[in-house]
Amino acid sequence: MMAGLIANTELLRKLLVGFVQDEVRKVGVNKVVLGLSGGIDSALVVFIAAEALGPENVHAICMPYKTSNPESEEHARLVATACGVNFSVVPITPMVDAYFDMFPDADNMRRGNKMARERMTVLFDHSALLRALVLGTSNKTELLLGYGTLYGDMASALNPIGDIYKTQVWQLSAAMGIPAEVIEKQPSADLWAGQTDEEELGFSYRHVDELLYRMVDQRLTKPELAAAGFDGAFVESIYLKIQNSHFKRRLPIIAKVSNRTIDRDFRYARDWGK
Amino acid sequence: MNFTAVLAQIKPKLGCIADNLKTIEGEIVKALEAGADLIVFPELALSGYFLKDLVPEVALRIDSPEIFQLIELSRGISIAIGFVEETEDYHFFNSAMYLEDGKIRHLHRKVYLPTYGLFDEQRYLAHGTSFRAFDTKLGRFGMLICEDMWHLSASYILAMDGAMTLLCLSSSPARGIDGDSLGSASAWQKLVSTTAMFLNCRVLYCNRVGFEDGVNFWGGSEYISPSGESIARGALLEEDFVAARVDEGTLRRERIFSPMMRDENLFVTMQELGRIAQERGR
Numbered sequence: 001m002m003a004g005l006i007a008n009t010e011l012l013r014k015l016l017v018g019f020v021q022d023e024v025r026k027v028g029v030n031k032v033v034l035g036l037s038g039g040i041d042s043a044l045v046v047f048i049a050a051e052a053l054g055p056e057n058v059h060a061i062c063m064p065y066k067t068s069n070p071e072s073e074e075h076a077r078l079v080a081t082a083c084g085v086n087f088s089v090v091p092i093t094p095m096v097d098a099y100f101d102m103f104p105d106a107d108n109m110r111r112g113n114k115m116a117r118e119r120m121t122v123l124f125d126h127s128a129l130l131r132a133l134v135l136g137t138s139n140k141t142e143l144l145l146g147y148g149t150l151y152g153d154m155a156s157a158l159n160p161i162g163d164i165y166k167t168q169v170w171q172l173s174a175a176m177g178i179p180a181e182v183i184e185k186q187p188s189a190d191l192w193a194g195q196t197d198e199e200e201l202g203f204s205y206r207h208v209d210e211l212l213y214r215m216v217d218q219r220l221t222k223p224e225l226a227a228a229g230f231d232g233a234f235v236e237s238i239y240l241k242i243q244n245s246h247f248k249r250r251l252p253i254i255a256k257v258s259n260r261t262i263d264r265d266f267r268y269a270r271d272w273g274k
Numbered sequence: 275m276n277f278t279a280v281l282a283q284i285k286p287k288l289g290c291i292a293d294n295l296k297t298i299e300g301e302i303v304k305a306l307e308a309g310a311d312l313i314v315f316p317e318l319a320l321s322g323y324f325l326k327d328l329v330p331e332v333a334l335r336i337d338s339p340e341i342f343q344l345i346e347l348s349r350g351i352s353i354a355i356g357f358v359e360e361t362e363d364y365h366f367f368n369s370a371m372y373l374e375d376g377k378i379r380h381l382h383r384k385v386y387l388p389t390y391g392l393f394d395e396q397r398y399l400a401h402g403t404s405f406r407a408f409d410t411k412l413g414r415f416g417m418l419i420c421e422d423m424w425h426l427s428a429s430y431i432l433a434m435d436g437a438m439t440l441l442c443l444s445s446s447p448a449r450g451i452d453g454d455s456l457g458s459a460s461a462w463q464k465l466v467s468t469t470a471m472f473l474n475c476r477v478l479y480c481n482r483v484g485f486e487d488g489v490n491f492w493g494g495s496e497y498i499s500p501s502g503e504s505i506a507r508g509a510l511l512e513e514d515f516v517a518a519r520v521d522e523g524t525l526r527r528e529r530i531f532s533p534m535m536r537d538e539n540l541f542v543t544m545q546e547l548g549r550i551a552q553e554r555g556r
Binding site: 003004005006007008011012014015018019022023026158164266267268269270271272273274 | 287288289290324325326327328448451452453454455456484485486487488490510511
């Protein structure tokens with residue numbers, strides 16, 4: 001593995017725990033809420049949050065659909081128990097099914113996106129209910145590849161792991177004592193039975209992280225990537241994935257007509273006054 | 275002379291002058307109680323760092339009540355502190371003041387405004403145009419603001435101007451998690467140590483902590499002896515109050531042991547820099 005992808009987990013843990021403490025408390029809140037899928041990303045975030053704010057201030061919600069693998073809920077429960085946070089289950093089947101009764105021909109992508117957005121509304125409703133900020137659980141690999149649903153799983157108030165690759169998520173998860181079965185299982189969006197990320201994407205996270213690190217973090221050129229042994233077609237396809245999903249990483253575009261347009265020439269940090 | 279310096283590793287609130295002033299006063303009181311002669315605050319301690327369009331809102335003229343309050347506090351202790359300065363002609367600078375005995379002893383305007391990567395200072399701020407050493411009760415000092423120090427010429431000029439103590443006020447963001455220690459911290463530690471060694475100067479480096487929009491400032495404020503040795507270092511990522519006893523004898527001995535600054539040939543440097551400037555046509 002590329003040296004740059006090997007995280008100093010002790011330091012990383014301190015930074016991310018500090019991030020949650022500081023960014024949550026400065027808005028005058030001390031609680032967070034997040035979706036716990038049974039996968040490794042949300043497991044890592046809930047461990048970080050529990051360490052940052054105390055498990056009593058963390059609410060994890062598992063939101064299965066009827067086609068979700070039952071093992072996912074078991075794993076979510078296992079993770080919540082391991083770090084001692086509040087845990088509840090809010091199934092999304094009734095809401096999602098009520099909608100698709102009107103659109104029975106919808107394909108898997110539409111159904112998957114709807115589920116992700118349904119979960120988002122549950123989390124933001126609980127944000128108001130509990131006076132808790134919603135934590136995001138998208139890692140840098142998925143954010144760069146656009147492998148997430150806009151306004152669904154990509155929606156949050158704060159994301160502690162959005163700047164670390166999946167490879168580093170595995171390393172930090174092991175260092176923080178996340179249950180082994182969650183670390184070792186195949187990553188899956190769990191939209192339908194047997195789905196796995198790596199099968200759907202067509203490459204492994206470890207391999208794409210090696211490329212992304214060199215392409216994004218180190219800014220190697222395409223000839224340099226070829227010299228480092230990456231297949232040209234693979235490099236091109238990843239470059240296009242990043243480019244074509246860039247809209248998901250930006251706010252909606254605003255038509256500029258005034259002298260001060262939000263985010264273009266009206267620029268303030270979100271922590272303005274905090 | 276021997277003196278005690280405090281590096282106030284604080285966590286300013288973004289855009290909140292009144293709150294930050296309260297924090298700063300609290301640190302000054304603590305430093306007075308600790309019998310310190312000098313307290314150093316980070317870059318933009320009064321305002322926070324990623325100000326963007328807040329710059330004109332948080333800018334202070336040097337005759338403002340807030341600055342007056344700090345000047346008054348300097349009757350008890352010398353103070354080095356960073357803020358956004360607004361001038362009479364409405365330019366805004368990333369500035370640092372050295373206050374002593376109820377007077378502004380020196381004002382430095384950051385010359386090198388980083389505008390790359392996560393930095394965007396030149397968009398919002400005007401750049402300073404000089405590096406000058408100045409005399410204080412505690413000896414001859416030079417003051418730099420963060421990125422200034424990454425330009426060898428800046429600390430070189432101050433040392434050639436007679437500074438024996440370099441103050442660096444910083445808001446350095448944490449990045450680089452793949453090494454034994456934080457990437458930006460290791461880079462800075464090398465820089466301050468090497469600078470001290472090259473110039474036979476002591477360095478007092480004060481860096482802030484806290485987060486702004488997910489960016490962490492890593493702290494690690496440090497007192498480096500003229501031999502490049504780290505004598506006192508603040509906590510990483512946490513608020514701290516670093517009191518360091520600055521010893522004159524060490525400086526004298528180091529300057530006897532490695533008299534590089536004595537031997538530094540200003541004439542050769544000027545001649546060659548002059549030639550380079552001429553060849554570049556400006």
